[in-house]
Amino acid sequence: MPQAGRPIENDSSQNMHKPVLLHESINALDLKSGEIFLDATYGGGGHSKEVRRRFPTVKVIAIDQDPKVDVTRANFRDLDKVVTQKVDAILFDLGISTDQLERSGRGFSFLRDEPLDMRMSNTGIRAADILNSWDEHAIELILRGFGEERLSGKIARAIVEQRKVKPFQTTFDLVRVVETVKHRSFRDKIHPATKTFQALRIATNEELSSLEVGLEKGFEALGHQGRLVVISFHSLEDRIVKNFFREKIKEKSARQITKKPITASEEETMNNPRSRSAKLRVIEKI
Ligand SMILES: C[S@@+](CC[C@H](N)C(=O)[O-])C[C@H]1O[C@@H](n2cnc3c(N)ncnc32)[C@H](O)[C@@H]1O
Structure with a gap:
């Protein structure tokens, strides 16, 4: 089973990626001792590190499609190929990280003159x-x-x-x-x-089709009462998440945990402007 690679990096460098809705999302995972958590979008590892800190007995599996991220490299649309056992909770924290935006040199930002690549992988x-x-x-x-x-x-x-x-x-x-x-x-x-x-x-990056496939495969990988937690950053992503959750609830394979999406507090939006558009939605498999 693939594991998160070298986990805790030095957090002191400037303008590091700040994990969004950190406590809200970790609480929503509803992890218990000895359970398995899949981080489908490891990035700077902010969420995984907090899971390890709060739940030292939880086993963390992490993937990311970016080859610069030091965990199992996979697109979550291929999740079934790398995660072959049932897991108890999954987090999708969508989009790009601050590191990709500001330091990857791959042309994600209109503020820097860089080669127009934009591939996360x-x-x-x-x-x-x-x-x-x-x-x-x-x-x-x-x-x-x-x-x-x-x-x-x-x-x-x-x-x-x-x-x-x-x-x-x-x-x-x-x-x-x-x-x-x-x-x-x-x-x-x-x-x-x-x-x-x-x-x-x-x-x-074919982000929307990857999300549709990734959510389905993530849900498939969840065990009974497993939690699916998704943070989206724009309306196109959120619509896909909302519709997917609605479908699972309608067919009675999931129950709704968040009736309305959870959004960032005023304090968080002041400290991290990226959190302004974040929406956190959660379902539980039944
Ligand atoms: C917002 S960042 C995650 C940040 C992370 N939660 C943290 O706190 O450091 C999103 C990450 O997901 C990755 N990603 C985006 N789409 C992906 C996909 N389809 N499959 C795998 N990784 C993906 C990106 O490469 C990026 O590193």
Whole structure:
């Protein structure tokens, strides 16, 4: 059985990933002594470390698709291949970590000029390949569908025009094109490229289809009264989680633990802006 690799890293480096809804999610796992916990998105290991601290007898299994993360490397859509025994609780803490955003050099942030890769794993198509080779309509669809970008048509058009001049290579190549369509205004709360970057990251990593498959396989891996705990960060993810939970409750294979999603306290949102959009949902297998 794969185990979390070297677990506790030095927490003193600056701007480390801060685990979101830490106590709320660990409480929701409802772990008891000697049980097995699967962390499906280990990242910086914040949640796993807290589980180990609070429940020293719990066995922690951890996976992550990022090869830089020192645990069993797997996409949770392939969870059935790496986790072959029943577990008592699973956590999915979705999206990317602060380390990936700020230090991976893989182009997740529109604030840094880096190669436009955006893969959390090191396999599959890069974000730049999508921009340089997909047809205009397909690009428009991902910007609209995964970014809920109102100007998806115009941005897709501008991308296709720009790549005739020079193929996309870096994040700033893309930021410049988005800014020709969406002008920055002091009233804007978010950067003009926010939605485009979100859409492209979701498409590059096939995040939504992985989530659908991963939830199903995670639920399958749970033993009786096992808890499935999911933290999502945007409405597309949350919709998938909500619908999946609703279906399991309707077919009477799960009971609802959180009627409404748990969100971050005011204190947490002040200390960790990333927690602002987080939604925690929980079901229990019956
Ligand atoms: C928000 S971070 C998790 C942070 C972690 N809970 C912590 O406190 O440090 C999400 C992690 O999930 C990983 N991830 C995202 N999608 C994945 C997938 N489909 N399969 C496996 N890992 C995935 C990312 O590589 C990233 O490291």
